[in-house]
Amino acid sequence: MLLRLKIHSFNYLSALILLLVTICSSIDSFAQTVDTTVAPAAVLPGVYADPNIAVFNNKFYIYPTTDGSEGWLSTSFTCWSSANLVKWKNEGVILDLPHDLTWADKRAWAPAIAVKNNKYYYYYAADGNIGVAVSDKPTGPFKDALGKPLVKKGSYPGQMIDPMVFMDDDGAAYLYFGQGQCNAVKLNDDMVSFDTAKMISFKPSGYNEGPFVIKRKGIYYLMWSEYDTRDPRYSVAYATSSSPLGPFKKAETGPVLKGSGVVKGAGHHSVVQVPGKDEWYIAYHRFKIPGGNGYNRETCISSMHFDANGNILPVNVFEKIKPVKLKR
Known part of the structure; x- marks a missing residue:
């Protein structure tokens, strides 16, 4: 025994x-x-943050914040285009606050774009307000659509920044925005107004800023950035719902995008789907490498994947993306 x-x-x-x-x-x-001491080069040269990535007419576009000033005091917006997600062309300034607006002249932050009825609507933060401009082309130039903010500073809880517009399959458009609190509302058909009585405000656990919505296989994914953009822990989490306005249930897994090794402060993202494919890419900023911080950030792109249950898998920030061919 x-x-x-x-x-x-x-x-x-x-x-x-x-x-x-x-x-x-x-x-x-x-x-x-996975060598965490070496990261892929940024996709845009110089310092750009808060990238909004989109695809129109067989071409990819990025609309970023111009970075590099303490306090984020940039005064204009640029547009970048690409046929393959790898090589990017600077399309120049598409909206200049001092020249094109009468109600704000600095703090040009975190833009977003949507298209409807062959018009391109450009949403952006300017001096703590949210504005909207319009153009016939995705490369602008854009003109102020209202002559005043779409959402004025102090109108709702939190800061009136970080707008994003999600276009649903039925053509309905939904506006999301807010730092400290997420605000959401269905836009009117004109894309430049909404019913203020229908605005909803909520704060998912960990939410700070940068809301972004996608839809996949009937599920709405609300994604956002956690911590402060100056914090190396800046990262992206998400929640899901069967409705574009929620309620949203936060995923039980940790952040789907976060820094590691030499990559710090990976967040304030946007997502693009390759037309006709279940193929997704996430654009985001990180501290500039080397020597970056919350005022000197650079734009990157990684692939984004889902598991069999529809959960977003952790993004590999050390992956070097390959050229993507679009059908013509």
Whole structure:
């Protein structure tokens, strides 16, 4: 009996040692395959943040915040285009606050774009308000649509920044915005007004700013950034719903986008689907490498994947994306 116990103990110990060796080997293998000291180059040259990525007429576009000033005091917006997500062309300034607006001249932040009835509507933050401009082309130039803010500073809880417009399959448009609190409302058909009585405000656990909505297989995904953009822990989480206005249930998993190693402050994202495919890419900013911080950020793109249950999988910020061909 004693011999049998000794044999069983020996077998258990051997199995435990083998398991530990396997785990250590797996960790070592991961470390060898993912070098966290070297990250892919940013897709846009220079410092740009808060990228809104979109696809129109077989071409990709990025609409970012111009970065590089303490306090984020930029005064204009640019547009970038690409045929393959890898090589990007600067289309120049598409909206200049001092020149094109009468109600704000600085703090040009976090734009977004949507198209309806062959018109392109450009939503943006300007000095703590949300404005909307319109153009016949995705590259602008854009003209102020209202002569005043679409959402005035102090109108709702939180800061009136970080607008995003989601276009549903039925053509309905929904506006999301807010730092500190998420605000959401269905836009009127003119894309430049909404029923103020129908505005909803809510705050998912961990929510700070940068709301962004996508729809996949009938499920609405509300994504947002957590922590402050100056914090290396800046990251992206999400919740799901069967309705574009919620209620939303936060995913039980951790952030789907976060920094690691040399990558710091990965967040304030947007997502684009390759037309006709279940293929998704996430654009976001990180601290500039090297020497970046919350005022010197650069724009990156990674692929984004879902598991069989529709959960968004963690994004690999060290992946180098390959050129994407669009059907013509």
